Amino acid sequence: MYRTHTCGELRLADQEKNVTLCGWIQRSRDLGGMTFIDLRDRYGVTQLVFNMDTDALLCNEARRLGREFVITAEGRVTERSNKNPKMPTGDIEILVSRLNILNTSLTPPFTIEDESDGGDELRMKYRYLDLRRNPLKNNLLLRHQMAYETRSYLNSQRFIEVETPVLIKSTPEGARDFVVPSRVNPGQFYALPQSPQTFKQLLMVAGYDRYMQIVKCFRDEDLRADRQPEFTQIDCEMSFVHQEDILAMFEGLVRHLFQSIKGIAFNEPFPRLTYAEVLEKYGNDKPDLRFGMEFVEMTGKAKGRGFSVLDSAAYIGAIVAPGCSEYSRKQLDELTEFVKKPQVGAKGLIYIRLGTDGTVKSSMDKFYTAEDMLEMAATAGAVPGDLILILAGDRIPTQKALSELRLEMGNRLGLRSKGVFRPLWVVDFPLLEWDGATDRFYAMHHPFTSPKAADIGYLDTDPARIRANAYDCVINGVEVGGGSIRIHEEQLQKKMFKTLGFTDEEAERQFGFLMSAFRYGAPPHGGIAFGFDRLVSLFAGEDSIRDVIAFPKNNAARDVMADCPSEIADEQLKELSIRVQKS
C-alpha cells in the first residue's frame, strides 16, 4: 500500500504518529515562509504543512505543486496551533518530511469545489472530475447505501437475487425497444429489456417464490430530468400473494430505507387512495401530499348567472390558496399566464379574494353577487384571507391544468420542502386505456396485469370500466414504484391479449413461451418495481436523476464525455448484415 491512513481519519489522538497519505491537491496556500496544502481523497481532507526554516528544499518543492496533482506525503501528525473547527481533521496537520509526486495534472477546466464554477455542459464532459466533488460523491455513496439496505431488507425477507438476460426478445407493446443485431443470425435482432417482466414471472412458475434484482432497464424514448434511456429498477416478484401482501411487504422496504438511511420513521400506515380519488382531488395520478389544497368541484354550484365561461363548462374546479387574498394584480396576472401556457393549457383563470375584513373581490364580480361568492367560498372551505382559484372547461384537461396550478402554488408558498416525505399508495388503476389514434385498447400497466375479480365480467361488455390489481407507490409527487398482481391462468391471459387486439398467432409468437409456462402449474403471483434512480434522487434532494448516476446521458441521449452513440466501421456493419440508410 502506498498509504498508511486516509485523508479523512486522523485526529488529535493520532498525534506524533508517523503516517503516509495519498491524494489530490485540493488547494495550496503559500505564505512565503511556509506553505499549507489541503490533500483530498474520497474520505476527506487533511492539511499538510511545510516550513522554510525546517526544510527549505522540501518547502520549495511543495510550492510548485498544482491543483489536482496526485502526491504521497510522509510526515508526523501534529496538533495545530490554529485549529479549524469546520474540518473533521481540523485539529491536526501533517508536518511533512518526504514528498513524492505520483502524477501531475493539467489545471482542471472548472474548480473541484462543493460550489463549482463549472456549468452543466462542461461538468458532463469532464464527468470524472465532477465526480471528485463532494455533492456527487455523497450521492454515489448514498446510492450504494440504499442498494445495500435494499438487498439487506429483501434478503431478510427470504428474497433471492437472480440475474436475468439483457439480450432478449423484442415486443411491440409499451416503450420502444433498444435493439441489438445478431451477427450469427443475420437479419435478426435482440432487444434490451424494458424490464425483466416476463423472466420474473417465469421464475415464479419455476418456484422461486421471492425474487429480487437491482437491474438495468432500457427504454428508447425521449428523455427528461427524471428519465434516462438506461435506468435502474429494484425489481421484485412474489408468489402466493394478494395485492395486500405486496403492499405490506414493500411498504416495509420503503420504511426500512427511510429508517436506516435518513432516520425517518412513519407512524401512520401509508395512505391508500384510489386512482379515481386522486384524479378528483389532485388531478394527477402521482399527487404531492406534502400539502393539501385539494380540488373542490364547483360544477353544480357556480352555474346559471349568465357567465358563459362557467355555464358552458363540463367541469369547474377550485383550489384554496391559504392567506393569499392580498395577491397583487401582477401576481394574479403571473398565475393567469402560467395556466395559459400551452403545457398547462387552461384558457384563463378566475379568482375570488376573501379579504380579512370580510370583503369579497373577484374577476367575475359582474355576474355574481357577494352572497353567491361567499357561498362558493364556504363550499370550498375558504376562510377570510384566502384566495380561491378557479379553472373551468372539459373535465380531464381542466383537472390536469388545476393540478399544475396546485403544484405551482405549493412551490410559491414553500409547501414542497425537500426534507419532508409523504408517501402513499395509489390503487385501483384502470386495466385498459383507449387510444383513439390506433382505435384500440392498451394495457395501462402491462398486458399481464390481472383485472379485479369483481370487474372481470366487463371484459366482454365494457373493458374501459375494468379496474386492475395494480398499484403505484408515490412520494412527494414522484412515482417511485409500481406493480400489479399478474394473470396466472392461460385462458384469462389469452382473453386479455384478445381484448388488446392481438390475434392468437401474434400472442403466440410474442409471448408463446410465457403462455406455455402457464400450462405447467403457474402459481398466483404479483410484484413491483421501484425506480431506483428516482428513489435515490428523492433521498438526496436532487431534482434530476442525472445527479445520482455516475455516468448519465444528456437530453438527447448522448454520452457527451465518451461522445456516444457514434458511427461504426463498415466492416462491423457488414458483419452484422446491416446497411445504413443515409437521409
Added chain:
RNA sequence: GGUCAUGUAGUUCAGCUGGUUAGAAUGCCGGCCUGUCACGCCGGAGGUCGCGGGUUCGAGUCCCGUCGUGACCGCCA
C-alpha cells in the same frame, strides 16, 4: 415531432434604444508575505462574442438559418 430558454476570456456572468480600444469576478502566470484554511497584497497574460448568411455607414447587440446545451409538451405498457 413541437414549444421555450440559452450560447461573450480557462470558468461563471455583465455588456442599455446598434456607435471609440468588449468589462467584472474567479481561475491561471509572476512578485511579496511564517499560522493559513475561499489566506492577503501588488502586477500580468488571456476574446474568431457557437457557426453561416442577411439588414446597416457601422452588428456581441436586429433578422434568417444552423449546431450545441437545458426545461417542458407529445412519447415513456
